[in-house]
Amino acid sequence: MTKILGLGHSHIVAVAKGCYELQHERFQLGGAPLVSRFLYLYDPALTPTLDEESGASRLNPRLREIFDDERPDGVVLSVGGNEHIALSVTQPKERFDFILGSEPELELEPGAQVLTEAAVRETLREKMSPTLATIAAIRNETAAPIVCLEPPPPLPNSRILECPQEFFRKSFDSRKLSGEVFRYKMWRAQSALYREVCARADIFFAAVPAEFIEAPGVLADIARGADASHANALFGRRMIQTAAALVEPLLANGRR
């Protein structure tokens, strides 16, 4: 059997569901049936995720034990991933937008202050520092191939309006809601930071397949979960398949 260990926050749920579906179908990885275990990193038994006493560079001792016990052949991560939503679902009083360097043709919101992409990225980086540090710490814990799964793109505003309680404890002013193109750009900016940490730490990055992104940059209807920020098992299944394709050559060559 080929063991994978999945770790993450809320998006890991859809991934786990998709993975289990594949296991039911006797999915093979590295020439052997896939088995998996998924850990939810907000589990009180596993928090704080980073061992703060050792300078925040090592995982929680319980997580380290799990790595030692499981000795996984591969690791999939869906750590964090909602930071872009938290930062972009509504606009501050003075609305802002930015030019996405990789897709500069995307529209800018009329009247919004245009910030630099670097300002957005560096702010995201600060907010994502626990996520990015966790990914780096996981890399330090295992020599197994690791795949970081790109979180799903934003869901459409209509979903947010259907489920505002997911984001707001009180009622909110829908006029403050950000545009979908803007939210898509924030997601892309977030993904750039994942890619950066992956490149530094020898971690594969599994991008969301294009067919799961529909205009103007939201999660495709077929991949949406039940709420306004998460994907479904189909998405998780496809991400596991993408991750498997990335690590398959290594596993086939005996790097376990």
Added chain:
Amino acid sequence: MKTHPYSKRPDYALWRRAVADVAPGEIDPMVEAPFRLGVREKVATAGSCFAQHIGGYLKSSGCNYLVAEPPHAFISEQAAQALNYGLYTARYGNIYTSRQLLQLFERAYGRFAPVENHWREGDACVIDPFRPQIQPGGFNSARELDYDRERHFEAVRRAFETLDVFVFTLGLTELWRSREDGAAFPLCPGVAGGDYSPERHEFINLGVDDIVADMTAFVERLRAVNPGARVILTVSPVPLVATAEPRHVMMSTMYSKSALRVACDLLSRSLGHVAYFPSYEIVAGGYAPTDYFAPDRRSVTQAGVAHVMRVFERHFIKRNAAGEALRGALRALAPVRAAPPEDPVAAAMRLMCDEEALSLERVEAPSVAASQAEAEPAPQNESGEESAAQEPLANEPEREADPADPQNHRLVD
């Protein structure tokens, strides 16, 4: 006893009483400032790197430090610092020369648009030739730079039009400019962006007359948009990091600082609303009993900066009980603003994850037995990991799930 012009000079005019007999750290070359800063008066700063010390002091001492280009509310404090917000009154980076300062004014008011306005570094990086280090990594496109620059110029105009006092630290006389239109660059093209070309760029070393002309023109323009503006000039004691003149860098440093110092003297004598403050004399005059340079002989030590700011405070800060109370309140407020009780993003993350965590409990994982029954025989590798692969992995997600789910470098000369 005969009398002569020196016989009744005050202590400050006599070397022994003003320097030789003064305790270390107490030498004070300033006699009387022509004006003082009230607690409500808005103070703006610009200049070479030493100006950062002055800005830092003004902020921490509770003065009304003018920030005309604050970061957008979205930008985090750490990101704002990385992107050089707050370093000066506006995000212009270091302004080393009088020519740069005058040029900034002209550009901000649309009177000069340099031909060499963008430096492209590959496909996805554009450097601002006039603020080459303002944004680590540069701008992602010329369009992004143009948006940022437009906003920056708005801030510069707002600063010039609303400041009460402008503190400008002159640092250099050497500069590189465009042969085409004379645009002055803060750094030689090729150093922090752009490509140096002898056909397009030339070196000049400003003389005293140039500096006086530049600064006179600047002050005239400043007072045209802000008739009450006053100016404090000072000369950075930080030596040149390199010279383009065919001579020793120490000689070039001495020339530059001398020319700047003479120009300041001429300006402060001829313009009533311009004062001179002796940073250079305190640190680099060579007369202080304490060495105020770090081992690299360029960086000014904390003790040197503290000495400079003590003298500045003594002569330029207006003191009275009401003003001190207000300054004290401003100082006390600063750390409170910097430490919000809870990070809203972290809170939002937790909020969004609550429901999803619950759903993990409802996921049905394949049983180990089912997996094993359905599995093909697993190949065994050399280290015998096949047996380890038989360990249960997918039977514990429920146990692990729980419903109780709760970043320059700074600019330097």
